[in-house]
Amino acid sequence: MNATSRKYETLALNLQALIEHNHFAAGYKLPSIRKLSEQWHYSIDTVQKALNLLEDRGYVQPVAKSGYYVQARSTPLANTCTQAPDSIALEPPVNLEVANQIANFLKSSTREGVAPLGVAFPAHELLPIATLRRSYATVNRTRPDLLTLGSHVEPNQPELVQQLQQRFELMGMKLKRDELVITDGCTEALGLALQTVARHNDVVAVESPGYYLLLQMIESLGLRALEIPSSPEHGMSLEALEIAVKQTRIAACIVCPTASNPMGSVMPDTHRKKLLDLAEKYDFPIVEDNVYADLYFERFRPRPLKAGKQGDRVLMCGSFSKSLSPALRIGYVAGGKYAAQVLSKKRILSGSTNPITQVAVAHYLEKGSFERHLRTLRQQFETQVRAMSSLVLKHFPPGTRISEPKGGFVLWVELPGDIDTAALFNRAIARKVAYMPGSVFSASGLYKNCIRLNCGHPVTDDTAVAIAKLGQLFLTQPNHLV
Ligand SMILES: Cc1ncc(COP(=O)(O)O)c(C=O)c1O
Known part of the structure; x- marks a missing residue:
């Protein structure tokens, strides 16, 4: 995939996420190609290619001399986690032994060159x-x-x-x-x-x-x-x-x-x-x-x-x-x-x-x-979370479920089968991608098949590549469909 093709893919994914989450409802006329090019900082050519792709995928329809309209779609976003596992013993309470493991995850996640999907930090360019x-x-x-x-x-x-x-x-x-x-x-x-x-x-x-x-x-x-x-x-x-x-x-x-x-x-x-x-x-x-x-x-x-x-x-x-x-x-x-x-x-x-x-x-x-800054930040984080969600659903194994965050900038992902995401962490780091393994979010080692992804950074071509690599890593696990 060359750089330009990745650009229009990324833009298409971002727009797709907005459509899937009803920011652009069915029948909505998308902003003009020129406007989209200004808003997203992509060339006219890239925007046109992204729209062609969305048309192929059934998300938008061109109307002569008018523009692009969002198509009514019967398939919902789907694959959303509705409930956290409920097999949790209420008694007795458990003690915790996670400190060193977490310190290691945090350190590796912030290494230079590693896609910053581990620690929940916003990108500094989004901050004042x-x-x-x-x-x-x-x-x-x-x-x-x-x-x-x-x-x-x-x-x-x-x-x-x-x-x-x-x-x-x-x-x-x-x-x-x-x-x-x-x-x-x-x-x-x-x-x-x-x-x-x-x-x-x-x-x-x-x-x-x-x-x-x-x-x-x-x-x-x-x-x-x-x-x-x-x-x-x-x-x-x-x-x-x-x-x-x-x-x-x-x-x-x-x-x-x-x-x-x-x-x-x-x-x-x-x-x-x-x-x-x-x-x-x-x-x-x-x-x-x-x-x-x-x-x-x-x-x-x-x-x-x-x-x-x-x-x-x-x-x-x-x-x-x-x-x-x-x-x-x-x-x-x-x-x-x-x-x-x-x-x-x-x-x-x-x-x-x-x-x-x-x-x-x-x-x-x-x-x-501050309030103005927060308004922009909220919109930005929502766009990033949606775009990341689309990437995960595209690249992760079939049966993957995601949370549908209503705020913040992290995404919770539940993988099918008995994948142990903590055990795979170092292999992800070797591929220059970080995440937080699910088990650290539990006092009793639950959520081994889950990960949390940081969406605090704008979703770019590099993010798409990083998520594709993670998806590949999880897909090649022999037990992923057990
Ligand atoms: C849920 C939650 N509480 C508290 C904190 C700690 O915040 P601070 O960095 O201000 O100490 C964090 C940081 O990630 C958090 O996610």
Whole structure:
């Protein structure tokens, strides 16, 4: 395949993804060839070839002197995972042994020349790095005092707290100044929240599959993870949670209600309300992981659990890692009735989060371009996730199922048969492609036949080649259809 042919293939796949996900519904007239060429930065010739290909595949139909129209199609996208495996023992809770394995996966995934489909990072060109640099420069110039602040005196910089309060107010949460603690990313926020509400050997309920570093954190704090089955559609199963809490006292329930990692599920409002009611009924706190909450694909922002009437028992954790830059390490906990204890833990365990960066982020937020940036980012991530989904369905073994993320930028893929994706990881790296093996998203080694793909980078010809190589690797496994 030469470079030009790959270009029009890639464009066709991107457009195809938009059609399959109803962004361009049946009967819709596509933008003109000139417009598509401007929007996608491809030559007129490449756009024409991509449209020809889509016509051959039955996605579009040319109408003389008018343009290209989306064809009605009877075959749905299909192959979507509807339910995570539910063969999960609710009792006894299990301990975790994944740390070294994960460190190895992360290290190999970020090696130079390896397609960045492993670690969930956005491409740096999608982030407002130049604007952030200017904010740092302004703060360095105007606030020399920040360089000499005592770290254990005041963990929070008031400018940033004020910006956060304003943002949360727009989302229906009126948070007092002293309810917020600024942290080193969402990682520290989750750590402080867990250490506040749980003691050694306590059980905490987690989504399954769930974020692997959270599982590691639970283990290293001497806690025990209780895996609650979660679906790519609605997130944590509340029926399973209720069965679990009737059997076992849980110190907390940790959920990522908007754009969960790894499945990109969004918990519907009715489920959010039910979860809050369960927390009230069985008297447990909720740790709400909001790290992807700005990256929802629906028109409206899902309502945070913290905004519910029982919000006082919610410790809401978040950060700017997925939307501004993972290197900032700026996050927060809004601790509700636990806020004073969270603050005290922060003081004891780390003093404060870098005040220069806190004020630089506040400066960036004051400038008022964050919401605009988020709107563009959400659209971009959605396009990337859709394009990646199409590539996976095209190149992976028949019977492969994918999540249909409703936010964020990761895709969960379930392979047919008894493929062990952790065992194949080094062979993928040798082919210069990374992924996160499914088993690390479980405390008990489930999801061996799954992988998570990072869709934080624009889908290019190189991505198509990388996914084709992965597909080839999985297809050549003798057991893939067992
Ligand atoms: C679900 C989830 N929670 C928390 C974090 C940690 O975020 P941060 O980089 O801000 O520490 C991540 C990072 O990938 C994540 O995916």
